[in-house]
Amino acid sequence: MHTILPHMLKLGSYEAGIRPQNVREVIKLNQNENPYPPSPQVRGVLSKANWQELRCYPDPQMEELREGLAEVYRVRKERIFCGSGSSEIISLLFTVCVGHERRIAIPDPSFSLYASVAAVHQAECVKIPTRDDFSVDVDGLLECGAHAVMLVNPNNPTGVQLPLAEVERLVKHVKGLVVVDEAYIDFAESGSSAIPLIDQYEHVIVLRTFSKSYALSGARVGYAFANETLIAALEKAKHLYNINVLSQRLALAALSDQEYMKWRAALIRRNREWLSSQLRQLDFHVVPSQANFILCSPPPEGPYDARALYQKLMDRNLFVRYFEEPRLRGYVRISIGTDEQMKCTMDVIQDLFGE
Template identity: 50%
Template sequence: MMHTYALPHIERLEPYALGEQPKPGRTCAKLNQNENPYPPSPAVLEALRSMPEESLRRYPDPSAGALRAAIAERTGLAAEQIYCANGSSEIISLLFKVFVGPGGRAAVAEPGFGLYQTEAAGHQAACIPIPLLPDYRLDIDGLLSSGADALILIHPHAPTGLLTNPEELERLVRSFQGLVVVDEAYIDYAPAGSSVLPLIEQFPNLLVLRTFSKSYGLSGLRAGYCAGSRELIAAFAKGGGIYNVDALAQKLALAAVRDDAYMRGSVARVVATRDAFAGELRRRGYDVLPSSANFVLCAPPVTGPDARTIYRKLVERDIYVRHYEHPRLRGLLRISIGTDEEMEWLRRELDALASNSG
């Protein structure tokens, strides 16, 4: 057998499983990766068109200084409390490299975002799964009693879309002596005042992750950041690479941050569609968790086809939603919120599947 030359723990690694990708050249509704259905700000597109040639042949600002300053202004933090990276996925990898390390233990809510387990295994760290409560909410006490070196939670949680009570989150951060990582990829879709960013000044063990992939509509760009105490961010800078945020990403992300009003308008459209679609599902007998993200997690009515059958039939119709084999999720579908037209297409197909099953 050919030698791969990879380290043994990498050989054993289970890669993160992405949602099924659409077939090239076909019109589809891609509702399985929680992308923004609307384009980024016109300011971003103008920044792209005006990108000077010099910026491409010179190395970018290694500190992403202008972008960090703009994020700091928006969040009310200092630039020294912001670290920018090549998407929040790079930050997830770095937090295991810098703060957990080989033999370290991180507790994560299960089921959740599988990339955390993948990155933990890649850095020879252990992930301690803390099952969600029967109502799919986070088990705060279970996380606190896990014996882990770090706690990782998603707020709102994925794939449920549920928010955790702010007082409970503060209790967790206050009670835990190690690092607490709060992934706020979907926070812009949650009610105002839901973020834990204001707690950073009070708790030096709190690290908050953010991405440009969701509310800013820049999944194809790869840009993200984390916020925390100056000491945490300085450690990230030591452990991170150089030039990890390219010049194009810095310029376009900066334009996006500066057009906050456009992002808010885009979010409002998605939230309105989300709430209307959830209501339509409930009227059809679906059990839908109350979502504060840009997706819904739902169980089909027991009188019709099951979740896996619906998933397969929708793929045949060029509609892509997410179905998981995890025992807690096997009977559920996670549906990203698309345009009103895409959601209407999905509703028609769901109705057709229900009629055919009868």
């Protein structure tokens, strides 16, 4: 007799990018990690850490971190929730707002974790195809009758950003929950955030993370903005001590150095445009991106298709991302790295394509 719920036995696992064992000996551009180190303020916290604190429980309300977020984003701390990465917040939203046998809608393609979490909660997930240029079909999302809509903006894995006016149109006409996941917004040329929408609409929540622009993927800290009622519901559902004491301190230190974060984000934008330009010169199709990665496809007449290119790059210790989904089989996703990493990437690709 199985003790595991039947639907869980049938589920596949969420597939993250390959993590090579010898990370320092490869160029790892497959998980959209920040190629630059965190702020010196973060390193200062690590060097001065009081290890005695580890024997005590962390602040379950994360008062200091929420106050810091409130100051930077000019949102009352009662409207801020912190979780163990935005992934925990996503799961909690299904627990609090979706449940089982209800319908959510997501663009297709988009961040596959939303579909995975929906399956765990036995919620129906309707995938609304993006247009030929990968732009989000707002009308399609509105017409599917979902109880909740999950929008990643800029989208992952395409990098395409939906204009704020279209985000608001979606929010205005959806009656249920609208999640606007802004994990990559700091890399967008137009960083128009949906955070102000929480003042007008009680059913919208905006997700952010310290993993990307703040270079703290390993610390696992995410945060969200919404009305007080929704925030209070998330607090009831979360694990009591969901962010450890050191991660809270690291996130607060990173948050305090906005100048450093914006400087590094600008470098990533510059490298994104350089890599896009270089690939286009080789007749690659590059989807215009507003994130810290690009989605691109090799020229049809070239020696390698996307899957073969992915394998060839990996053979040379250069890890990018390949997806088996029908809309993405002709593409690879390349996270943006440092100047040196981008030059090495192009040197390999030019060698492969006979330049």
